[in-house]
Each structure stands twice: as C-alpha cells, then as structure tokens.
Amino acid sequence: DAGVTQSPTHLIKTRGQHVTLRCSPISGHKSVSWYQQVLGQGPQFIFQYYEKEERGRGNFPDRFSARQFPNYSSELNVNALLLGDSALYLCASSLGLLTDTQYFGPGTRLTVL
Template sequence: DAGVTQSPTHLIKTRGQHVTLRCSPISGHKSVSWYQQVLGQGPQFIFQYYEKEERGRGNFPDRFSARQFPNYSSELNVNALLLGDSALYLCASSLEVRGGGYTFGSGTRLTVV
C-alpha cells in the first residue's frame, strides 16, 4: 500500500517567489495536516483539513495557505518566500480528524536562497 506521498522531494526557490507543495494521503484517509520542521526542531503545526474544510490553523502568517481537493489530496502554498521559510515541510494523513493515528510523508525539503 502506498503511504503518504509528497512532491517534490526537494526544491530551491529565491526570496520573494511563490511555492506550491503537494500531498497525496493514504487511500481512505480524509484528513490532511501540514507541518513545518526547521532543522533541529520538532514539527510545527500549520494547517489541518478534513473533507475539504479547514479544521485548524497554526501560528503562521497569511503568506501560508492550503486547500484540500475532492480526492482528499492537498496543496500548501507559500507566497513571498523568506529565507526563514527554509525547512522540511511534512504532510500527515489520518482517517478522520479525531483519533490520532497520523501517518507522515517523507516531506519536501524547501531551501530559500
């Protein structure tokens, strides 16, 4: 069975640019969450979506946005990139919002230069 799939795996962008990261959840999972992991730190919660609706938002600026599609895949968009946005961006899927059981993908490594 395929796990959580994220693309691309690596990305280099210039300050001020825009980036779109993609996530395909495990088949049957309806909830997708996004996390930012800066080197040497724990993952920080950005967004959670369930059935295409935003169910939670972390303490991130409005430059960060996301959406979930009818097939439950998701996109994370970041506008006006800053050097500080360089991080590993993780997507996690779960069957539902409740119950835990989050499965993480391997992430997208974003470098902003």
C-alpha cells in the first residue's frame, strides 16, 4: 500500500512569492495534518483537516492557509513568503479525527531566497 505522498519534493522560491504544497493521504484516511519542521527543531503543528473542514490551527500567521478536497487530499498555501518560511513541510494522515496514530509523508523542502 502507498504511504502518504507529497509533492513537490523540493521547491525554491523568492521572498514575496506564493507557494502551494500538495499531500495525498493513505487510502482510507480522512484526516490530514500539516507540520512545519525548521532545521534542528521538531515539527510544529500548522493545520488539521477532516472531512474538508478545518479542525485545528497552530500558531501561524494568516499567510498560511490550507484546504482538503473530496478525495481527502490536501493543499497547503503560503502567501508573501519570508526567509523564515524555509523549512521541511510535513503532511501526516490518520484514519479519522478520534485516532491516536498518524503517518507522515517524506515532506517538501521549501527554500526561500
């Protein structure tokens, strides 16, 4: 079975640009969470989506937004990129909202110049 997939693998953008990151959860999983992992730190929770609705948001500015599609895949959008947005963006999926196990994808490495 395929695990969580993310695209693209790597991305280079310049300050002020916009970026869209994509995630496909494990088949049958309906919940998707997004995390930001800055080099040398642990993942930080950004968003959780379940059944196309936002179910949680971490301490990130409004430049960050996300959505979930009917097939449960998800997009993370970041506007007006800053140098500090350079990080590994991880997507994790879980069966549902009331579950204790999440599975991570390989991440998208975003570099902002």
